[in-house]
Amino acid sequence: MGIGFGFGVTFGAETCVKVAMILPAEIEAVMRSLTLLLPALAPSWRFFPSVAPSPRIEFRAPQATGPEEAEWREFRPAPRKVSVGAMLKRMFWNPGRNETLFLVTCAERLLSGEIEFARREIASRIARQIPAPPAGREHAPFLQFRLVLVSGHGSDFRSDVAYMSPVFVPADLAAA
Amino acid sequence: MSLDSAIRMTEVLVALAFIQQSLEHLRGGRDERRLYLPRLLACLPLLLGFAAPWACLALLAIGVMILRRFHGPYNGGSDRMSLLVLCCLTLALFMPVERWRAVAFAYLAAQLTLSYFVSGWVKIVNPDWRSGRALRDVFSFSAYPVGENLRGWADYPGLLRVMCWAVMGFELLFPLCLITRPTLIAGLAIAATFHFANACLFGLNRFFWIWLTAYPSLLWFQERLFPLA
Numbered sequence: 001m002g003i004g005f006g007f008g009v010t011f012g013a014e015t016c017v018k019v020a021m022i023l024p025a026e027i028e029a030v031m032r033s034l035t036l037l038l039p040a041l042a043p044s045w046r047f048f049p050s051v052a053p054s055p056r057i058e059f060r061a062p063q064a065t066g067p068e069e070a071e072w073r074e075f076r077p078a079p080r081k082v083s084v085g086a087m088l089k090r091m092f093w094n095p096g097r098n099e100t101l102f103l104v105t106c107a108e109r110l111l112s113g114e115i116e117f118a119r120r121e122i123a124s125r126i127a128r129q130i131p132a133p134p135a136g137r138e139h140a141p142f143l144q145f146r147l148v149l150v151s152g153h154g155s156d157f158r159s160d161v162a163y164m165s166p167v168f169v170p171a172d173l174a175a176a
Numbered sequence: 177m178s179l180d181s182a183i184r185m186t187e188v189l190v191a192l193a194f195i196q197q198s199l200e201h202l203r204g205g206r207d208e209r210r211l212y213l214p215r216l217l218a219c220l221p222l223l224l225g226f227a228a229p230w231a232c233l234a235l236l237a238i239g240v241m242i243l244r245r246f247h248g249p250y251n252g253g254s255d256r257m258s259l260l261v262l263c264c265l266t267l268a269l270f271m272p273v274e275r276w277r278a279v280a281f282a283y284l285a286a287q288l289t290l291s292y293f294v295s296g297w298v299k300i301v302n303p304d305w306r307s308g309r310a311l312r313d314v315f316s317f318s319a320y321p322v323g324e325n326l327r328g329w330a331d332y333p334g335l336l337r338v339m340c341w342a343v344m345g346f347e348l349l350f351p352l353c354l355i356t357r358p359t360l361i362a363g364l365a366i367a368a369t370f371h372f373a374n375a376c377l378f379g380l381n382r383f384f385w386i387w388l389t390a391y392p393s394l395l396w397f398q399e400r401l402f403p404l405a
Contacts, residue, residue: 029244036243040259043287045294047253050302051313082323087376090322095200097322097379102250104319109247117247124205150317157317 053151055107055162059126062142062167075126075145076100099125107147111162119165120173127170142167179268179278182396184225186265187232189389191223194235194258196385197251211242229269236266254382260287261389278400285397288390289351292367296347305344308337320378346370360398364391 060070076096090097103122110118126145147163194215201212215238222231239259242250249255264287267280299305304313314320316330329336346366353363368391371384 033240033244036248037240037259040249040256041263043253043256043260043291045253045291046298047295048299048310048314050304051310051318054318056319078319078321079323081325084376087322090379091372091375091381091384092196093200094379094381095203098200098251098382099204100319101252101379102246105252114247128205152313152317 053149053160055104055111056148056150056159057103057107057122057126057145058148059130059143059145061130062144070144072146076103076129111147111149123165123168124173127168127173130170141169143170144168177392177396177399179274179281179396182281182392183265183268183277185392186261186389187222187225187228189385189392190258190261190265191219193382193385193389194219195223197258197382207245211238211245214238215242229266232262232266232269236262251382254380254386257291257383257386257390260284261386264393281393282397282400284390284393288387288394289354291387292347292350296344296350299340300344300348305340308333308340311336311340322377322379326377343370354394354398354401356402357398360395364394 057075058072059075060072062070103125106118106121110122122145123143126143130143144167145165146161149160149162151158151160198212198216198219201208202216204212215235218231218234218238220231221227222235236259239262242255243259261284264280264284268277271277271280299310302310304310312330312333315327315336321327321329350363350367353359368384368388371380371387375381375384
């Protein structure tokens with residue numbers, strides 16, 4: 001037996017049960033979207049209220065013989081020098097830098113507890129963008145990253161490892 | 177400036193800013209391309225002034241999907257401003273009554289003014305900003321400078337202190353620019369220069385373009401507030 005809604009659509013009892021089952025998930029999804037949208041409708045505009053220790057992402061390619069043999073390298077370090085011409089070009093085309101800023105956000109989110117999403121985003125970008133190995137050598141079978149917090153006073157800097165990821169297989173993430 | 181002219185100018189600027197953002201994502205992963213290619217296409221009717229309300233609605237839906245994809249904004253404040261401008265523009269285009277359209281657009285103008293004022297307020301109550309240390313930290317160890325050569329700026333604490341006070345002073349005094357037309361135009365020119373400097377030094381190019389999209393709303397709003405100024 002169906003239930004008519006008066007506009008040509010009729011749902012069977014089975015469909016109603018299915019709708020009832022997925023409804024909470026749909027409502028949850030809408031609520032989650034609204035929660036994400038609300039800060040844009042009434043922003044706090046609190047830009048740079050203070051400068052906290054700054055996260056850097058470092059990665060290494062551990063071999064099967066043991067992770068201690070692999071050296072940590074900074075992921076996408078800032079270039080030594082950026083010319084005025086390059087700065088002007090970046091006004092119109094700046095995907096790499098914007099992605100780096102997104103990774104800084106991911107690092108901050110990871111350290112504040114949003115671990116699963118941020119770890120996946122960072123790991124997949126490392127997997128996609130690590131430099132190609134020298135000719136004749138294979139891609140690293142495993143990767144690992146860590147977050148280093150840099151802070152300092154004047155010329156006195158300190159770096160503290162704040163997070164160490166599990167070892168992951170880049171091939172599993174690179175296509176994402 | 178009439179409300180219709182301000183809305184049309186905003187449509188064009190939003191379309192151009194969103195095209196710039198979307199193109200940058202087309203070199204990203206498959207899932208990013210799936211979101212940003214439709215966004216790019218939805219900008220075209222908005223740019224041409226064809227079915228603009230529906231284009232805005234489509235852009236808003238894609239904007240929410242992007243928020244969900246990245247569990248929040250991809251590019252922090254610039255993405256939030258993108259959504260704010262888009263929401264106000266969509267409301268202004270769909271509202272049936274002129275007065276409600278004006279309210280939607282006035283809200284955007286008010287938020288733009290607050291974006292500078294509140295930003296200045298949170299800085300001035302912080303001793304690190306008043307002493308200049310905040311900018312010294314930004315240049316010396318934060319991830320923001322686009323090149324290592326810019327870290328040398330941290331060695332000029334006097335200059336950075338002046339820069340801190342210049343930024344705070346400008347942001348806090350920005351609402352006063354609304355008093356006359358020439359002061360508003362001067363204020364917006366200084367604000368655009370500030371965003372341009374941030375884009376060059378810290379790579380925040382999207383902030384520059386998206387903040388510009390809200391300027392027509394303030395130019396229109398100022399005329400409504402002080403018609404004789």
